[in-house]
Amino acid sequence: MLEISNLVKRYGSDAPVLKGLDLVVEGNTVVSVVGASGAGKSTMLRCINRLVEPTSGSIQLNGRELVNLRGANLRHARRKIGMVFQGFNLIDRLTVMENVLAGRLGYVSLYQAMTRKFPQTDIDRAFHLMDRVGIAHYANKRADELSGGERQRVGVVRALMQEPEILLADEPTASLDPKTSEQIMVLLQSLASELSLPVLINIHNVSQARTYTDRIVGLRNGQMIFDGTPGEFNQEALDAIYGGIEAPDETGGEEQPTEEAQTP
Amino acid sequence: MVEQTAELTARPWTRYSRKERWIRFAIYFVTLFAVVWAIRDIDIFWPWVWDAPTQIQNLGSRMWPPEFEAWSAILNAMLETVHIATLSTMLTIFIALPVSYIAAQNTTPNRLTLWIGRFILVSSRSVNTIIWALLFVAIFGPGVLAGILAVMFRSVGFIGKLMGEAIEEIDRRPVEAMEATGASRMKVVLFGIVPQVMPAFFAIVILRWDINIRESTVLGLVGAGGIGVLLQGSIDTFAWQTVATILLAIIGLVLLGEALTSMLRKKVL
Amino acid sequence: MKETKSGADPLTGQKWKKPPFIASPWLRYGLLVAVVVYLYWTFNTLPFNWDRIAEGLPRAARIFGGAFPPSFERGELMWTGFKESFQIAFLATLLGVILSIPIALMAAKNLAPLPIYLLGRGLIILSRSFHPVIVAILFVAAVGFGPLAGILTLILYSIGFVAKLLAEKVEEIDWGQMEAMRAAGAGFFKTLIYAVFPQILPRQIGLSMYQLDSNLRASAVVGIVGAGGIGSTLMNAFGRYDYDFAFAILILIVGVILVSEGISGWVRKKIW
Ligand SMILES: Nc1ncnc2c1ncn2[C@@H]1O[C@H](COP(=O)(O)OP(=O)(O)OP(=O)(O)O)[C@@H](O)[C@H]1O
Ligand SMILES: [Mg+2]
Numbered sequence: 065m066l067e068i069s070n071l072v073k074r075y076g077s078d079a080p081v082l083k084g085l086d087l088v089v090e091g092n093t094v095v096s097v098v099g100a101s102g103a104g105k106s107t108m109l110r111c112i113n114r115l116v117e118p119t120s121g122s123i124q125l126n127g128r129e130l131v132n133l134r135g136a137n138l139r140h141a142r143r144k145i146g147m148v149f150q151g152f153n154l155i156d157r158l159t160v161m162e163n164v165l166a167g168r169l170g171y172v173s174l175y176q177a178m179t180r181k182f183p184q185t186d187i188d189r190a191f192h193l194m195d196r197v198g199i200a201h202y203a204n205k206r207a208d209e210l211s212g213g214e215r216q217r218v219g220v221v222r223a224l225m226q227e228p229e230i231l232l233a234d235e236p237t238a239s240l241d242p243k244t245s246e247q248i249m250v251l252l253q254s255l256a257s258e259l260s261l262p263v264l265i266n267i268h269n270v271s272q273a274r275t276y277t278d279r280i281v282g283l284r285n286g287q288m289i290f291d292g293t294p295g296e297f298n299q300e301a302l303d304a305i306y307g308g309i310e311a312p313d314e315t316g317g318e319e320q321p322t323e324e325a326q327t328p
Numbered sequence: 329m330v331e332q333t334a335e336l337t338a339r340p341w342t343r344y345s346r347k348e349r350w351i352r353f354a355i356y357f358v359t360l361f362a363v364v365w366a367i368r369d370i371d372i373f374w375p376w377v378w379d380a381p382t383q384i385q386n387l388g389s390r391m392w393p394p395e396f397e398a399w400s401a402i403l404n405a406m407l408e409t410v411h412i413a414t415l416s417t418m419l420t421i422f423i424a425l426p427v428s429y430i431a432a433q434n435t436t437p438n439r440l441t442l443w444i445g446r447f448i449l450v451s452s453r454s455v456n457t458i459i460w461a462l463l464f465v466a467i468f469g470p471g472v473l474a475g476i477l478a479v480m481f482r483s484v485g486f487i488g489k490l491m492g493e494a495i496e497e498i499d500r501r502p503v504e505a506m507e508a509t510g511a512s513r514m515k516v517v518l519f520g521i522v523p524q525v526m527p528a529f530f531a532i533v534i535l536r537w538d539i540n541i542r543e544s545t546v547l548g549l550v551g552a553g554g555i556g557v558l559l560q561g562s563i564d565t566f567a568w569q570t571v572a573t574i575l576l577a578i579i580g581l582v583l584l585g586e587a588l589t590s591m592l593r594k595k596v597l
Numbered sequence: 598m599k600e601t602k603s604g605a606d607p608l609t610g611q612k613w614k615k616p617p618f619i620a621s622p623w624l625r626y627g628l629l630v631a632v633v634v635y636l637y638w639t640f641n642t643l644p645f646n647w648d649r650i651a652e653g654l655p656r657a658a659r660i661f662g663g664a665f666p667p668s669f670e671r672g673e674l675m676w677t678g679f680k681e682s683f684q685i686a687f688l689a690t691l692l693g694v695i696l697s698i699p700i701a702l703m704a705a706k707n708l709a710p711l712p713i714y715l716l717g718r719g720l721i722i723l724s725r726s727f728h729p730v731i732v733a734i735l736f737v738a739a740v741g742f743g744p745l746a747g748i749l750t751l752i753l754y755s756i757g758f759v760a761k762l763l764a765e766k767v768e769e770i771d772w773g774q775m776e777a778m779r780a781a782g783a784g785f786f787k788t789l790i791y792a793v794f795p796q797i798l799p800r801q802i803g804l805s806m807y808q809l810d811s812n813l814r815a816s817a818v819v820g821i822v823g824a825g826g827i828g829s830t831l832m833n834a835f836g837r838y839d840y841d842f843a844f845a846i847l848i849l850i851v852g853v854i855l856v857s858e859g860i861s862g863w864v865r866k867k868i869w
Contacts, residue, residue, distance in 0.1 A: 140510060141510070144510075149505060153502050155506075155519055156499075156523075156524075157526065166511075169512075169515045169519060174518075188611065204616050222505075222509070226509055226510070363691065366683075366688050370685075371681065373745075376740055376745060380749070383739045384736075386739070414635075414639075455851060458818050459831070459850075462831075469649035469650065469652070545728055545731065578726075582726055
């Protein structure tokens, strides 16, 4: 169970990007986080595995506080949090298998990492997962030889190799063509139920969010302004989240639409 | 129409504006002044200058024809030169890599280590190989060890600086992904950084090996081993024809090194 | 992790090994063996004088003990040395850069007829093939000790670098401008001045600044074999075991090099 309460993040001395966010994710639900560009979706996700340092607030994963962890404790917490990136973030010059096994780096020793002598159980798990997403035959291919969809599968498998307790995905389909991105969404959805894993997905494609996720959270200007099932996610909510975004004058008109949106 | 031409003739044209002209004039003046000062002040005996072409010709004629009697000694000295270059390049790697790690802004542990790294690189780079050789000959006596150390001390700065720049230019995203898996610092380096800088590493080491071969040919002039020892000996005994042979051998070695490195570069990259 | 599809079982126990860096095992192990043999061979054949080397540490202690604190007392001598080094570098750069213009034009494929091109290339290759210290020692032998040998050496050194890069630049010039000048009826030299020089001038100035900086560095080095400048002063200090003086010179050399590198970098940035 992931519990975020009163999360605040400001970069430097700018105005806060996240302004007291509360969010609870339970069980194996797939939650999509929607919001216009700059709303703070990535920032929220990255606060959870501490790629970004939260300014204040608390984030608990299965009862363990993540915000003040340091050093080895932070690393131990991180390996329980899988992350899938928009740009895949694969190590291009290594093989698919090495990329996948990199998900075990938090578990193996430095010697094992250096000599690539991973335990057989890890290799079994890797083949198993790669087979599940259909990339096992690429094991010894270099990562930069794959297509975008294949690379994202590698990214997903790498995250799952961590045996995570939660999976974070930051716009996992934004660099993919529509068909491939549907496939990745199906994959994330079914993996979540197979592994009974909660999944948090930042996504711009609202119809995919509706189709493939159990719950939608809407962010605007660092605040949560919608939280409900896809069925409840109607035009009104959509307008509240994306409405008036075209107006570039955000400094003055910023507060007002947010106030309005608070009503539903 | 007529009026227009009148206006045009009244408008003078110059290439540079007044300010530009002053700057140019100042630069010319300073340069000229520096030339005059340098020529008048420098400690040169002018008749020698006018005599120089004849002297050089003279030397050239004394070198002809090259004499190949000492070829086996020359060959040995050439081998020694190559050994110095190769060994020192190999050994340098072990020092230069950690230094480049702490001298790169994105990997250095903290400010202090960054400055230590930079200090090592700068002091290594700004002292020439020959001067390092002078120092090591004074310490360890004449011989190949001084040469190897000298070439190493200079190469650390070169390889370290270029590797540091390569590390600073890597793609940050895979590194971030490795951090997100909960890997320790060393493992992040191993998986996120090392694969990315591999090609640059090979290119830099090959480049430096080529340079080191050239540098190693002169180490002997201060007693630090290699073909230079033989060259100095032949010059001291006025064996100019042997000197010519040695010079030819050096050209051959340098060309060979160049050919080999360009071949290696193609293979590796 | 829960049990998923049935097809998973045959996969367990499947081996995976990192594909080796070099695919062919012969080449891979051959290379390894070659390196080991090479190291063994060199360490056995190289004439290390271990007795003398063993004295190294106490000697190093003595040298560094003698070097601290560095002595700046003979400032006069140092000043003359640096002044001479600068004069050598400056005059050599000037002459070298001037000489390298015609040579670069000769060595540009698009301007020069073949025989002249070959001559130009030959001159460049000749001036590049020797380390400046070797050139310096030959000039010292020919024209005697002192700054003259240094200047001659660095002129050659400058030509090797500047003319080579300049020739490459000339080969890249926009040919259209040449044709326009020819069409306007300009002769060879006028075409050069109007169509070629403007295109290569910025590069030429940048190269000259760079070369001045390199010549300053090199002038400290060629002095070691007697070609004048601070290098000769340093060599003398070393020869007389004046380590504190030598150390002071070294510190100053490093300082001067850093300053000159900074200035030349700044000027080049301004121009480009
Ligand atoms: N490292 C950073 N330093 C300073 N400001 C940042 C940084 N990262 C993000 N921001 C700012 O924080 C705000 C929220 O950024 P964030 O990346 O979280 O938005 P997002 O909702 O993920 O947008 P997108 O949909 O475009 O990915 C933006 O205004 C951005 O400029
Ligand atoms: Mg984002």
